[in-house]
Structure formats: structure tokens, C-alpha cells
Amino acid sequence: MTQPRKFISVSGGLPGEKTKELLRRREQAVAAGVGNNFPLFVESAKGALLHDVDGNTFLDFAGGIGTVNAGHCPPEVVDAVKRQADLFLHTCFHVGMYEPYVALAEKLAELTPGSFPKKAVLLNSGAEAVENAVKIARKFSGKAGIVSFTRGFHGRTLMGMSLTSKVKPYKYKMGPFAPATYKAPFPYSYMRPESMSEEEYGQFCVRQFEDFLLTEAAPEELAAVIMEPVQGEGGFNVPPKSFVKGIYDICKQNGILFIADEIQTGFGRTGTMFASKYFGIEPDLITISKSLAAGLPISAVVGRADIMDAPNPGELGGTYGGNPLGCVAALAVIKQMEKDDLSGRSEVIGERIRSRCTSLQAQYPAIGDVRGLGAMCAVEFVEPDTGKPAKTLVAGIVRACYEKGVIILTAGVHANIIRFLTPLVITDDELQEGLDIIAEAIAEVHQTAGANSR
Numbered sequence: 001m002t003q004p005r006k007f008i009s010v011s012g013g014l015p016g017e018k019t020k021e022l023l024r025r026r027e028q029a030v031a032a033g034v035g036n037n038f039p040l041f042v043e044s045a046k047g048a049l050l051h052d053v054d055g056n057t058f059l060d061f062a063g064g065i066g067t068v069n070a071g072h073c074p075p076e077v078v079d080a081v082k083r084q085a086d087l088f089l090h091t092c093f094h095v096g097m098y099e100p101y102v103a104l105a106e107k108l109a110e111l112t113p114g115s116f117p118k119k120a121v122l123l124n125s126g127a128e129a130v131e132n133a134v135k136i137a138r139k140f141s142g143k144a145g146i147v148s149f150t151r152g153f154h155g156r157t158l159m160g161m162s163l164t165s166k167v168k169p170y171k172y173k174m175g176p177f178a179p180a181t182y183k184a185p186f187p188y189s190y191m192r193p194e195s196m197s198e199e200e201y202g203q204f205c206v207r208q209f210e211d212f213l214l215t216e217a218a219p220e221e222l223a224a225v226i227m228e229p230v231q232g233e234g235g236f237n238v239p240p241k242s243f244v245k246g247i248y249d250i251c252k253q254n255g256i257l258f259i260a261d262e263i264q265t266g267f268g269r270t271g272t273m274f275a276s277k278y279f280g281i282e283p284d285l286i287t288i289s290k291s292l293a294a295g296l297p298i299s300a301v302v303g304r305a306d307i308m309d310a311p312n313p314g315e316l317g318g319t320y321g322g323n324p325l326g327c328v329a330a331l332a333v334i335k336q337m338e339k340d341d342l343s344g345r346s347e348v349i350g351e352r353i354r355s356r357c358t359s360l361q362a363q364y365p366a367i368g369d370v371r372g373l374g375a376m377c378a379v380e381f382v383e384p385d386t387g388k389p390a391k392t393l394v395a396g397i398v399r400a401c402y403e404k405g406v407i408i409l410t411a412g413v414h415a416n417i418i419r420f421l422t423p424l425v426i427t428d429d430e431l432q433e434g435l436d437i438i439a440e441a442i443a444e445v446h447q448t449a450g451a452n453s454r
């Protein structure tokens with residue numbers, strides 16, 4: 001039974017007329033390769049709510065794919081951007097330096113894991129951060145090889161695609177890819193043998209990596225290993241602590257740099273400011289972006305000062321890297337996160353999501369797994385009889401959520417996983433309403449699927 005809505009207001013017949021007209025214009029003007037999850041044009045957004053051009057209000061459980069942990073349009077961030085816009089928009093840091101760039105580099109060196117001197121370079125996007133982390137690692141080490149992991153995602157640039165594991169839609173017919181890149185097996189705890197504990201499985205996967213260094217890539221030729229501490233696009237896959245620490249230790253023993261890709265896991269998403277802290281590691285380099293600046297395009301590579309200083313002047317940077325608007329936004333976001341303890345709030349949100357989804361798992365055999373770290377949560381759906389990925393079922397649930405006023409995304413190489421990326425400023429009541437709607441959508445789609453199978 002549909003419950004009354006306090007925050008969501010969605011009229012029948014989505015998409016609305018204004019949206020339909022914009023869709024027509026979009027079809028004529030925007031390249032087909034730019035994908036869209038929903039027929040949705042946003043007019044305004046605040047906190048955890050999206051308002052579209054037709055007057056509908058949605059709860060945002062996608063968070064701009066994890067870019068608005070601090071919420072849509074935080075007042076402190078908006079004010080900081082407005083003040084900066086009145087001063088100047090751009091000078092190019094290579095030409096005319098400005099204090100916010102330096103202040104942000106200082107703050108990121110302070111915040112990121114590592115009890116050693118650190119420096120930073122500011123860029124535009126997550127993929128750009130990955131590209132530059134690879135450049136820095138190669139320059140410092142004098143070696144070329146880069147290892148990433150199965151199910152990992154590191155961007156859509158040439159190096160990003162080369163390190164990314166999913167072929168469609170990211171890599172298909174886009175090659176050849178960058179040389180000297182390798183992919184090692186990554187744990188998938190949901191599929192681990194029943195006879196193994198989580199700890200034993202992690203140790204088993206470390207041994208697989210040791211074999212990988214004998215069969216696929218010699219340590220002496222490797223500049224770095226790059227790892228998402230919790231995989232994002234790969235399905236919010238949380239590895240055993242023993243695996244992450246084991247790979248980190250192997251890198252240390254063999255002179256291989258460890259790059260933590262915290263673009264999606266960073267800034268409170270996993271219950272700590274950075275997931276590396278949870279796993280007890282101090283990465284040599286860390287890539288960050290997404291929720292760094294509440295949606296403004298900025299990213300960074302932060303790492304050991306001696307490694308960061310390996311490239312010569314002019315070998316790092318770019319025209320727009322560390323734009324002043326992004327810098328002041330990022331500084332305001334960090335201040336808000338620290339003041340409001342959004343990392344602690346992430347733990348609360350994640351516990352409530354997992355608790356609700358675990359109760360749904362008891363009702364619906366198609367829910368194979370409920371997992372997550374902090375508010376980075378996911379639900380994996382499978383066919384109960386076969387265990388195969390239930391991609392069609394998930395697509396139906398996501399569509400039903402949209403029609404009911406909740407925006408939520410899929411993940412995983414089979415697109416059979418629903419992932420939660422709610423802003424960390426979401427209220428308890430908003431979260432409850434969104435979870436109620438997701439439960440309704442799951443019930444309706446299961447009922448329809450059951451009727452169709454008879």
C-alpha cells in the first residue's frame with residue numbers, strides 16, 4: 001500500500017511536458033554517447049531533494065554519482081563561491097597564483113592518511129587525477145607497469161579505460177589501450193566459498209596476487225598498484241581488510257607504490273573521511289574528486305612529498321586545474337564536514353539502509369546480498385533458482401523508484417546491483433521515506449515478475 005509522501009511530490013505521467021520538450025532538444029544537440037539514467041531535467045536542488053522543470057520533487061539517492069556528500073547547494077559553499085566570483089573567476093594558477101589553491105593543498109595534506117610530509121596537485125576530474133597519479137608514479141620510480149583490479153573503475157580517459165575492468169559501456173571498440181597495464185583478481189566476498197571465513201578468503205586472495213606477480217607482471221617492472229578501497233562502479237564491493245593490507249604490504253616489500261583511488265569513497269562516504277583509514281593503510285598517493293567540492297569540478301592527487309616532487313616544473317597541471325571557484329568550494333565543504341561530523345552521520349545512514357535492506361532480504365529470495373561500508377551501501381539481486389544476475393529485475397526496480405519519486409542507480413559488471421549514494425545531510429525522515437518507496441518498488445516489481453512467470 002502506498003504511504004503518504006512528506007517530501008516527494010510526483011505527478012502522474014512522467015516525464016512531464018517541459019521535460020519532453022527538453023528531451024527532444026537534447027536528442028538533436030547532444031551526442032548519443034552521453035548516457036542518461038532517467039528522463040529528468042533538474043531546475044533546482046537543495047539538500048537531498050531534486051526539483052525538476054515540471055514541478056516534481058524527487059529524493060536523490062544517487063547524489064550526482066557520489067559528488068554531493070555535503071548535499072545540494074550547501075549555503076556555506078554557495079556563499080564562498082559567490083564571494084570568489086566577485087573577485088575573479090580564473091587566472092590559471094600557472095600564470096597568476098592565488099591563496100585558495102595553496103590553502104586547499106595544505107588542508108588535503110593534513111586530512112589524507114599518512115604520517116609523512118605530503119604535497120598535492122589540483123586538477124579538474126577524477127580521471128585526470130588518475131592520469132596524473134600514474135605519471136607521478138612512473139616518474140618517481142623510473143618504471144612503467146601499473147596494476148589495477150578486476151571490477152575496478154578509474155575513468156574514461158585512455159589511461160582510465162586501460163585500468164578500468166568493465167568493457168561495456170566504457171571500453172568497447174575504444175582500443176588499443178595504454179601498454180604496461182595489468183589487472184589482478186579482486187575479492188568478491190559475496191561469491192567466496194562457504195568453507196572460508198572472511199579473513200581466510202582475504203588471505204587466499206593475497207596469495208592469488210602473489211601468484212599474479214609470478215605469472216603476469218614482475219615487481220621489478222611495476223611502478224604502482226592502484227586500488228579502490230571499496231569498489232564503486234564494480235558494485236560497492238567491500239574487500240576483506242586482510243586483502244587490502246596484504247597488497248599494501250607486498251607493495252612496500254617490493255618497492256611498488258600504492259595508489260588509493262578514493263574518488264568515490266572519500267569525504268565521509270564510508271564512515272571515515274577516507275576509506276584508507278578503515279583499512280589501516282597509508283597510501284603513497286591518493287586520488288580524490290567527486291564530493292570534494294559539492295559538485296564543482298575539481299580533483300587532486302595527494303601523496304608523499306618526495307614522490308610528488310619527482311616531476312619537473314611544467315610536467316604537471318593544466319589550464320583549469322585548481323580553479324579558484326572549486327578551491328573555495330572545497331575548503332567550505334571540508335569545513336562543513338568537520339563541523340557537522342558527516343563521517344559519523346554516514347555511519348548512521350549506512351546502518352539504517354543495511355538494516356532495512358536486510359529485512360527485505362528475508363522477504364525476497366532475489367536479494368542475494370546486502371553490503372556496504374558507512375553510507376556506501378549496495379543490494380545485489382540474483383535469480384533465486386540459478387543465482388544468475390537479475391539485471392532485468394533491477395532495471396524494473398530502478399524505473400519504479402523513479403516513477404515514485406526516488407532517484408537511485410545501479411552498479412556492478414552485470415548491472416544487477418542497486419547502490420545508495422544519498423547525500424550525507426539527508427534527514428532521518430527523508431531517508432525513511434525513500435527506503436519506504438524502494439521497498440514498495442521491490443514488492444511491485446517482484447509481484448509483476450511472479451505474475452509474468454506463471
